[in-house]
Amino acid sequence: MITPDGVQRGLEHYKDLQPKPFFPKLIDYITSGPLLCMAWEGVGVVASAHKVIGAANSLQAELRTIRGDLAIQTRGRNAVHGSDSKRELDIFYA
Secondary structure, three states, rough: OOOOHHHHOOOOOOHHHHHOOOHHHHHHHOOOOOOOOOOOOOHHHHHHHHHOOOOOOOOOOOOOHHHHOOOOOOOOOOOOOOOOOOHHHHHHHH
């Protein structure tokens, strides 16, 4: 996620979604409070992270996953964002 100073500097995490009609609400949401970012590395880490995080649609996320136990909506407010994108790492940890 991008912190308020990152947004002020134009480092938009969801830049590819800018043309979508829901984009302004998405930006309002991700900038509405504190965020915690982390980068995991290691052999098989992407698959392991997917198991811990759960399906993006929380209705399909298994119990004992972050989204399966903690999400409050099926899309958007599903408690956590995960990605294996180098572009996102460059935004957060450049």
